[in-house]
Amino acid sequence: MEKQNKLDLEVVILGGGFAGVYCGKSLLKTLSKGSRGRIGLVSDENYMEFQPMLPEVVSGSLSPRHVVNLISLRAGSSVESHFR
Ligand SMILES: Cc1cc2nc3c(=O)[nH]c(=O)nc-3n(C[C@H](O)[C@H](O)[C@H](O)COP(=O)(O)OP(=O)(O)OC[C@H]3O[C@@H](n4cnc5c(N)ncnc54)[C@H](O)[C@@H]3O)c2cc1C
Numbered sequence: 237m238e239k240q241n242k243l244d245l246e247v248v249i250l251g252g253g254f255a256g257v258y259c260g261k262s263l264l265k266t267l268s269k270g271s272r273g274r275i276g277l278v279s280d281e282n283y284m285e286f287q288p289m290l291p292e293v294v295s296g297s298l299s300p301r302h303v304v305n306l307i308s309l310r311a312g313s314s315v316e317s318h319f320r
Contacts, residue, residue, distance in 0.1 A: 243318060245276035252279030252307040252317070254287075260315040276316040277307065284310055 247263065249256045260277050283304045292298040308317045 246273030
């Protein structure tokens with residue numbers, strides 16, 4: 237049997253980088269609770285990298301875990317996160 241991959245969302249944001257995560261946060265702030273609908277963010281990774289600090293990771297002055305954040309924590313619990 238074929239797997240169903242249907243998302244029941246009113247707004248879909250593609251990509252969990254800076255643009256996607258901050259778009260989700262901004263929509264939550266801008267739209268009132270009643271008019272928000274269901275906002276979903278689809279990304280291939282469940283984390284977001286803070287790219288400006290990658291050179292510090294490469295040089296060894298920062299640990300990789302200090303420049304990655306879980307998308308679900310960054311975007312806020314009202315944005316549904318889907319990873320594929
Ligand atoms: C070393 C470095 C330093 C930087 N320093 C600065 C700085 O000081 N100031 C500044 O303003 N900018 C800086 N930038 C640039 C900034 O990081 C980027 O402009 C920004 O990350 C772009 O955001 P984005 O959301 O468009 O893309 P990304 O952050 O690349 O996000 C794309 C997202 O889409 C997801 N994705 C991609 N393809 C698919 C797919 N097929 N299906 C599902 N998901 C997918 C990826 O997993 C990722 O989560 C720097 C970049 C680098 C590399």
